[in-house]
Amino acid sequence: MSFLREKLRPSASPLHQIVTHAYYRNPFYRTKLSSAGIGPDQIHRAEELGLLPFTAREELEADPWILLAVPKDQLVQVHLSTGTSGRHPLYIFFTWEDLHVRGLMPLVAEAPAARLLRIEEGEVVFNALPYEVSVTGLAIHRALQDGIGACVVPVGKGGFYADPEKTLKLMYALRGDHLFTTPSYALYLAELAAGAGIANPAEIGLRSLWLVGELCSQALRRRLEGLWQCPVFLYYGSLEAGPIGLECSMRDGFHVASSFVQVEIVPCTDVDPGVGEIVVTVLWRHAAPLLRFRTGDLGRWDPSSCRCGLPGPRLRILGRREDLIAAPERPRFALELDEVLLSLSGVSPWYRLQPEAGGLRVLLPAVPDGDRESVVESIQANLDRRFGLASAVEFRGDLGYSGGKLVRVIRHGTEGGHDR
16 A cells, blocks of 8 residues: 555645646746756756746736746646736636636645634635736635635625625625735725714724735834724735745744745845845746746745744745835835834825835825824824934825825836735
């Protein structure tokens, strides 16, 4: 029996399998690896990933079919990432096996992966994530429904049949257990609760709130927990890579979804030691393989043991490279400023940051005239004391929920967002 068991056990690592598949089934990667003098037989372990060349978003924008690695008649789903405003989209393909076998197996077969979500079979989950074009809503829906066995209510992120107020009334009527959405939409729903006849969003009785798609500071998490009166957890993923990391019950960094991705931190010279760009290799998707993809997100490893008991380092995400803000000592991440600003009384979570020569402009929604002076003084004093940043504060009436991703940093008068 041991002989048969050994014969039936996969002989190749998932990393070797996906590199081999990409090399032999995708012309882009075959040319890319051959030009670098690399063959799939050289890649078996994470330590050997550094032999592979990086994949940059710019390489993938010219041809919508560039990542295709299976016959077109095997495709069952296509999604796209719009990325930064004005850039070409990336197209990501899926086979049936990608979605319903390789994409669900870690949740079904590996208890730690499913346990991280702390959602049980039969519990009611509101899914307030986009279902159209973006993969996020459908991916979470599939993981919860088919991977765990939860009852999913697909409210989406606004729309004719489930606009925000209807969503709130539905949530109040069903009194479900969990909500998946973005930080900005969770804020928006909480603000609309009174208009939907709900005195306080906490009356819905959620047991947990999961935030996807936008970065969230600890200060913003605290505000949302105060509004919804339940613990808030973070989920890190992207359209290009799928699931990357999840928080455990400690809510202290991301545990990497190691059955789905291999993650590297590639050092950068212009940020602090130990901080680098998050580079992801997708292990589970055969229709559109992705090797050493440069996400544009910056982060670092936390090697300390997590109190939850799960092994391995945790991933700490600091922000996107293009959202770095020049400051006297070193560039600052928008999350660092967010932590300070949202800890101040009177600062709306809908603020924006506009870097300027020699300083920073903080754009705030309009507040009563009598409160403006104290808000301005508090912001300027804290940004100067904490970061040495000279700042100006401007009040505008057009700031609030935009319907898309919350963009903190505005450059050149635009508010383009990022798919994440």
